[in-house]
Amino acid sequence: MLRRSFLPLFLFGVRALAIEPEAGAVRGKLIAGPAIQTAGGKSIALSGDDPTMAVLGDSRLAGMDLEARGHTSAPGQFAIDKIHTRSLFAYQNGKKRMVTYWCDVCYIRTFSPGVCWCCQDNTKLDLIDPDKVVKE
Numbered sequence: 001m002l003r004r005s006f007l008p009l010f011l012f013g014v015r016a017l018a019i020e021p022e023a024g025a026v027r028g029k030l031i032a033g034p035a036i037q038t039a040g041g042k043s044i045a046l047s048g049d050d051p052t053m054a055v056l057g058d059s060r061l062a063g064m065d066l067e068a069r070g071h072t073s074a075p076g077q078f079a080i081d082k083i084h085t086r087s088l089f090a091y092q093n094g095k096k097r098m099v100t101y102w103c104d105v106c107y108i109r110t111f112s113p114g115v116c117w118c119c120q121d122n123t124k125l126d127l128i129d130p131d132k133v134v135k136e
């Protein structure tokens, strides 16, 4: 009984270590440009819609291990999917997190930095488990 219960845990551990960016995604360190610096040292310029660019320009995310979904638009250039498709992730302590912003006052979640549209307070960066996102 006890022995068997270790197996799923073990498998989960292996899966967590083997996280790779999905096809149609880039992963690496977010650097000024904005660009992604891959583990191999390659720098890939990022483009996207205005809310996406606002996220990439967020100083709180600078230097983080980021993953973006989209497609290669030209050599060394990557076009990120529209913000509403939830294309931006950050890795925190080895776990994949969705990049969102949260207003503590109104309990409103947004996907781009700035002031809350309700109370005009600054939203805080809130990296959340993508599996726990309530579909809106």
Ligand SMILES: [Zn+2]
Binding pocket: 103, 104, 105, 106, 107, 108, 116, 117, 118, 119, 120, 121
């Ligand atoms: Zn608010």
